[in-house]
Amino acid sequence: MKKVLMVLIISPGLLLTAARAQDKKGAAVAPTPTTDTAKKKPAGITDKIKSSRKYDGLFTLYQDTVTGTVQLYVKKNQLGKEYIYQSFSINGPNQLFLNQSMHRQTLVFKIEKAFDKLEFSRVNTRFWYDPNNPVSKTATVDKPEAVFLVEKTVSEDADGYLISADGLFISEKLDPVKPLFPPGIPPTAIFNLGNLNPAKSRYTALRSFPSNSDIVVDLAYDNPAPYNNGTTDITDARYVRVRMQHSLIEMPKNDFQPRRDDPRVGYFSQMVTDQTSISPVPYKDIIHRWYLKKKDPNAALSEPVEPIIYWIENTTPVEYRQAIVDAGLKWNEAFEKAGFKNAVQMKIMPDDADWDPADIRYNVIRWVSSAQPTYGAIGPSFVNPKTGQIIGADITIEWFSGSATPILDELFKSAATTGTLQFAGMEPQHEAFCSLANELKSQLLTGMTVLDATNASPAELGEMHKQFLTYLVMHEMGHTLGLNHNMKASQMLSPAEINNTELTHQIGLIGSVMDYPAINIAADRSKQGDYYTTKAGPYDLWAIEYGYTPFNEGEEAAGLKKIIARSTDPKLAFGNDGDDMRAPGKAMDPHVNINELTSDAIGYAEERFKIVNQLMGKLVQKYTKDGQSYAELRTRYGTLLGQRFSMASAISRYVGGIYIDRSFPEQKSTNKPYTPVPLATQKRAIDMMNKYIFAPDAFDADAQVFPYLQPQRRGFTQSNSGDDFKATENILYLQTSSTLSHLLHGATLQRITNSRLYGNQYSVASMMGDLQKGIFNADITTNVNVYRQDLQTYYVRQLVSIIDPKNQQFEDVSKAAALYTLKKIKTQLTTAVSTNDETKAHRANLVFLIQNAIEPK
Numbered sequence: 001m002k003k004v005l006m007v008l009i010i011s012p013g014l015l016l017t018a019a020r021a022q023d024k025k026g027a028a029v030a031p032t033p034t035t036d037t038a039k040k041k042p043a044g045i046t047d048k049i050k051s052s053r054k055y056d057g058l059f060t061l062y063q064d065t066v067t068g069t070v071q072l073y074v075k076k077n078q079l080g081k082e083y084i085y086q087s088f089s090i091n092g093p094n095q096l097f098l099n100q101s102m103h104r105q106t107l108v109f110k111i112e113k114a115f116d117k118l119e120f121s122r123v124n125t126r127f128w129y130d131p132n133n134p135v136s137k138t139a140t141v142d143k144p145e146a147v148f149l150v151e152k153t154v155s156e157d158a159d160g161y162l163i164s165a166d167g168l169f170i171s172e173k174l175d176p177v178k179p180l181f182p183p184g185i186p187p188t189a190i191f192n193l194g195n196l197n198p199a200k201s202r203y204t205a206l207r208s209f210p211s212n213s214d215i216v217v218d219l220a221y222d223n224p225a226p227y228n229n230g231t232t233d234i235t236d237a238r239y240v241r242v243r244m245q246h247s248l249i250e251m252p253k254n255d256f257q258p259r260r261d262d263p264r265v266g267y268f269s270q271m272v273t274d275q276t277s278i279s280p281v282p283y284k285d286i287i288h289r290w291y292l293k294k295k296d297p298n299a300a301l302s303e304p305v306e307p308i309i310y311w312i313e314n315t316t317p318v319e320y321r322q323a324i325v326d327a328g329l330k331w332n333e334a335f336e337k338a339g340f341k342n343a344v345q346m347k348i349m350p351d352d353a354d355w356d357p358a359d360i361r362y363n364v365i366r367w368v369s370s371a372q373p374t375y376g377a378i379g380p381s382f383v384n385p386k387t388g389q390i391i392g393a394d395i396t397i398e399w400f401s402g403s404a405t406p407i408l409d410e411l412f413k414s415a416a417t418t419g420t421l422q423f424a425g426m427e428p429q430h431e432a433f434c435s436l437a438n439e440l441k442s443q444l445l446t447g448m449t450v451l452d453a454t455n456a457s458p459a460e461l462g463e464m465h466k467q468f469l470t471y472l473v474m475h476e477m478g479h480t481l482g483l484n485h486n487m488k489a490s491q492m493l494s495p496a497e498i499n500n501t502e503l504t505h506q507i508g509l510i511g512s513v514m515d516y517p518a519i520n521i522a523a524d525r526s527k528q529g530d531y532y533t534t535k536a537g538p539y540d541l542w543a544i545e546y547g548y549t550p551f552n553e554g555e556e557a558a559g560l561k562k563i564i565a566r567s568t569d570p571k572l573a574f575g576n577d578g579d580d581m582r583a584p585g586k587a588m589d590p591h592v593n594i595n596e597l598t599s600d601a602i603g604y605a606e607e608r609f610k611i612v613n614q615l616m617g618k619l620v621q622k623y624t625k626d627g628q629s630y631a632e633l634r635t636r637y638g639t640l641l642g643q644r645f646s647m648a649s650a651i652s653r654y655v656g657g658i659y660i661d662r663s664f665p666e667q668k669s670t671n672k673p674y675t676p677v678p679l680a681t682q683k684r685a686i687d688m689m690n691k692y693i694f695a696p697d698a699f700d701a702d703a704q705v706f707p708y709l710q711p712q713r714r715g716f717t718q719s720n721s722g723d724d725f726k727a728t729e730n731i732l733y734l735q736t737s738s739t740l741s742h743l744l745h746g747a748t749l750q751r752i753t754n755s756r757l758y759g760n761q762y763s764v765a766s767m768m769g770d771l772q773k774g775i776f777n778a779d780i781t782t783n784v785n786v787y788r789q790d791l792q793t794y795y796v797r798q799l800v801s802i803i804d805p806k807n808q809q810f811e812d813v814s815k816a817a818a819l820y821t822l823k824k825i826k827t828q829l830t831t832a833v834s835t836n837d838e839t840k841a842h843r844a845n846l847v848f849l850i851q852n853a854i855e856p857k
Contacts (some may be wrong), residue, residue: 045073045155045162057208058083058250061165061215068203070215071154072165074111074118082110082123084249084391086382087175087425090216090358092242094233094370095191096179097423101358101366101396103380104426105175108251109148116153118163120173122146125385126272128284133276148173169215169246170201176425177219177242191230193240194223204243205356212360215246233370247360249391251384254291258387260560261285264567264662265543266484266514266576268381270388286388288381288482289547292340297550300339307345310395310477313357314349316367321348323466324365327473327534331481334536334544343548344477357394363480365395365473379476393480397472442639443519443595444468447531449636450521450611453618464531471532474513478540482547487592488575489515489539495598495607499529509533511571512540516594518646523607538571568663579660581653584737585745589660590653590677595646602654602685605647609692612640616701620708629712634725637705641730648693649738654685655767656743656752656760676760683762683770690774693735696788702727732790743771744798746809753813765817771795772821772828780832783839796825796846800853819854826850 049071052062060073087105092098108123124143129136151163168174178193200220207214218241226237234240261269267287274282294302312324325346335343349357349364357364360382381393447464489511497503499522509530510517522528536544542563551559566572575592582594590601598604619640623633654677661671692698709725742748752764775795779788802810802818810818829847834840 042156042158044157048155048162055206055208055213057213058211059208059213059248061206061208061213062162063203063206070165070169070203070206071162072168073160073162075160078160079111079113082108082251082386084251084384085109085174086247086249086360086391088245088247088358090243090245092244093191093193093230093240095231096193098177098242099370100368101378101380101394103382103394104423106382106385108385113161114150117150118153118161119147120149120151120168122148125270128272128274128276130274130276135276139275165215166198169203169217170198170219172196172219172425174246175244177244178221178425180422180424182422187227189228191228191234191237192223192226193221193242194226194238195221197222201241207356207359209361211250213248214358214360215248216243216358217246218243245358249360251386252291252389252391255293256291256387256389257556258286258389259289259547259556261287262546262560262564264564264574264664265546266486266574267482267543267547268479268484270383270385287547288383288388288390290390290481292335292338292343292548292550294339294550301336301341302339303341304343307343308481309345309347309363311357311362311364312346312348313364313366314351314353316365316397320367320469323469324473327470328365328477330470330474330535331477331544334541335548337541337545338548339550340548360392363393365397367397370398377472377476379479381480381482390480390482395473395476395480397476442642443517445636445639446643447519447521449615449619449639453615453622454525456525467530467532467534468519470534471513474534474536478512478514481544483514483540483543485516485576485580486512486514486539486574487516487577487580487594488573488589489537490517490597491573491591491599491601492537492571493598495600495603498598499527501529504530504533505535507571508535508537510597511537511573512543513537514540518595518597518604518608520597521608521611523611538569539574542566542572543574565667568661568667568669574662575660581657581742582649584742585747588658588674588751590650590657591659593650593653596650601650602681602688605651606688606692608643608647612643613701615640616705619705624708630708630710631712633705634709634711637702637709637725641734644693645734645738648689648734649742651685651688652739652742655682655762656748656755657682658751658755672758674755674758676755676758679761682767686767686770686774689739690770693739694771694774694791696779696785699731699787728786728790731787732794735787735791736794740771740795740798743767744802746811746814749814749817750811753811763817764814765820768799768817768821769824772825776825776828780828783834783836784842789838789842792846793842793849796822796849799825800849803853822850822854826854 049062051066052064052071055061055063059078060075062071062073063069064071085105085107086103089098089102089104090100108125109120110123112119112121124146127139127143129139149168151167153161153163155162172178177196181190181192197220200222202218202220203215204218205214205216207216221240221242223238223240229237261267261283267289269285269287272284272286274284290308291306292304292308293306295305296302310328312321316324325348328344328346331344332342335341355362357366377395377397379393379395381390383390444464448461451461451464492507492511493503493509498509498520509520510533513533513536517532520529520531546560546563549559549563567574573591575589579587579589579592580594581587581590581592593601596604619633619636623636624630625632657677659671659675659677661669661673661675663669663671706725706727711723713723749764752760752762752767756763772795775788775792779785784792799818799822801807803815803822826847829843832843834843
């Protein structure tokens with residue numbers, strides 16, 4: 001038994017040896033390994049794509065020809081690489097800014113494999129680390145991953161992985177689409193899309209090219225019981241489809257060099273912080289600009305290897321196409337300063353073109369006619385967030401139904417028409433709209449009204465419109481070249497120079513086409529010059545020189561320093577939306593503003609007030625026409641009222657204003673960084689408002705127009721409060737929203753007090769006293785008309801609000817000045833003379849308000 005046991009123990013080894021020996025002779029087969037290290041051959045993707053159409057390109061897409069669903073094929077060599085994502089709205093509700101060609105989300109993403117899944121995550125591009133600094137080892141610390149989608153692989157082959165793409169594209173993973181509604185807004189106030197319904201959503205178009213893949217989808221939103229039915233563009237508020245485009249873009253492969261941003265010149269930029277710097281300003285912000293490279297690097301002036309090409313969409317009215325071409329080519333003057341010839345090229349899209357204007361490989365100037373336009377024109381671009389290189393751009397011009405003139409609008413962050421919407425699906429530079437589209441349109445309508453009233457020829461009206469269109473296109477194209485607004489440029493010329501065409505044709509009407517200027521209208525029609533600037537201004541030429549001049553290796557820093565050193569030249573003055581003072585209390589420098597003109601904006605405003613008042617007597621006769629209602633007359637009057645609003649706003653900002661100089665110390669500017677507006681200028685501004693906005697007779701000329709301001713009736717669209725023009729309400733809004741709301745804003749009052757420590761000679765108490773004189777003195781011994789009753793009551797209520805102990809928006813100096821002014825007004829009212837009950841009632845109410853505020857019971 002022992003012998004047998006020994007044989008059994010050793011026999012497996014002997015058998016294995018024998019088997020191997022037989023295997024060499026082909027008589028036996030080795031056993032199949034049973035360990036986990038054995039590699040299975042991928043099953044392949046053929047069975048999963050049998051009924052699909054293939055779209056090959058940067059990313060390969062497969063669309064099922066029966067169900068329409070899409071699968072995405074990710075190559076193994078694409079894992080871990082960085083790509084750019086850009087979304088666009090193609091068609092949707094205008095009031096939610098989902099209309100055509102709105103550039104939305106821009107981000108860098110990567111795809112990585114985790115077991116049997118693919119993870120899509122966003123890359124944080126806001127920081128920079130010096131790789132030679134040990135701190136750079138912490139580059140990923142405390143920066144949480146942003147994984148926006150995880151999809152299980154459907155199949156795999158030797159080269160890549162197949163996944164379902166519906167969760168990526170028929171969703172809000174990449175772009176949240178819907179704006180966020182502000183808290184406290186009633187549900188009836190803003191149109192709401194409701195909830196995404198994937199089952200009713202679909203793919204509209206798939207395009208895949210070597211460097212980009214575009215996926216166009218119709219996202220369906222259901223809202224079974226909408227509180228708000230939207231505007232006329234909404235067919236049925238319960239069911240709305242929004243067309244969106246997802247573009248997946250290859251990271252550009254070239255020798256493009258990022259260019260640093262500088263606060264003295266205005267480019268859109270990517271904000272990047274150097275986490276390894278100990279500088280008090282550790283910023284490596286980079287500007288947005290196109291990749292231009294000289295064909296001849298040694299030539300002072302050379303054509304680029306690849307020019308910037310704009311296509312004019314075939315929807316553009318034929319009569320405007322050449323004007324748009326000419327306007328775009330005017331930017332070449334600026335690029336010549338940077339060493340490039342014919343950098344900008346303009347082409348017209350053929351009517352039989354086989355490409356889609358939404359294809360990101362084309363930069364298109366588009367022309368649309370929306371039902372409810374929220375803008376007049378936009379000029380967005382999208383970039384590589386890692387470098388600032390502009391990859392593509394579009395310009396959209398809105399045709400306004402009933403008018404042969406599109407209005408001007410652009411990129412400025414503001415409240416939507418229905419409330420302060422927040423756009424989670426948009427980058428800040430894209431979440432930027434102009435709130436003054438109607439005002440900017442009214443600038444042109446004002447000019448047309450002046451020309452109409454003076455019986456100008458059709459040729460002169462045509463010239464005004466041509467200049468407007470040229471300015472509009474150049475402005476929006478400037479945005480697509482990387483430039484942001486320059487709201488300081490309209491101050492370049494003096495009132496004596498503004499109509500000198502020999503000068504304006506040489507250097508322009510204003511320093512930059514990136515401003516929002518008032519239309520130039522001469523009171524003396526025989527001296528009329530240009531209405532709009534029609535060429536790139538000195539600032540534009542300088543800004544393009546800074547952004548686009550190529551430098552040899554190691555020479556850029558010195559070269560840029562030499563260019564930027566010229567920023568102290570008054571013609572190159574710059575101030576953008578962050579500096580401008582269009583909102584009450586906002587910013588500081590009255591030179592940085594909109595809808596004004598010349599180096600004497602106060603004097604220019606006075607001339608505009610006079611022109612408006614003179615036109616009032618001509619409106620009824622000019623716009624009372626056989627065969628039409630009085631709707632046009634009402635529109636023209638509203639336009640002129642808007643001009644007063646703009647002028648009053650511009651004037652008021654000089655009170656408590658501070659001139660800003662952003663030059664660096666080595667430039668040895670004669671100005672300090674902050675210089676308070678001189679006392680005489682501030683008091684002149686108050687005097688102008690007292691005369692043209694607050695005076696009892698300021699709106700006497702309007703009385704002859706009021707009986708005719710009747711809108712056209714359409715069905716049952718009449719207002720619940722009647723269709724009569726609300727004259728007192730509109731004029732009080734002009735007096736308060738554009739002027740008093742700024743002058744009595746907590747930030748303005750505090751600025752007046754603070755700036756007295758470094759040169760301001762105008763105190764809050766003196767300013768309030770000057771307002772008191774303008775608002776009360778002229779009619780203190782007579783009856784008070786309804787305009788002045790509203791104005792005086794508003795002023796008293798504002799002062800009462802300031803002294804309220806519960807109101808913490810005002811510091812004590814302002815509270816003391818308001819109390820002092822209220823007591824003076826009360827004393828003044830005790831000696832006032834009244835001959836009618838209306839005035840007596842009004843003044844009794846004022847005394848009551850003041851008494852209750854000073855000595856509350």
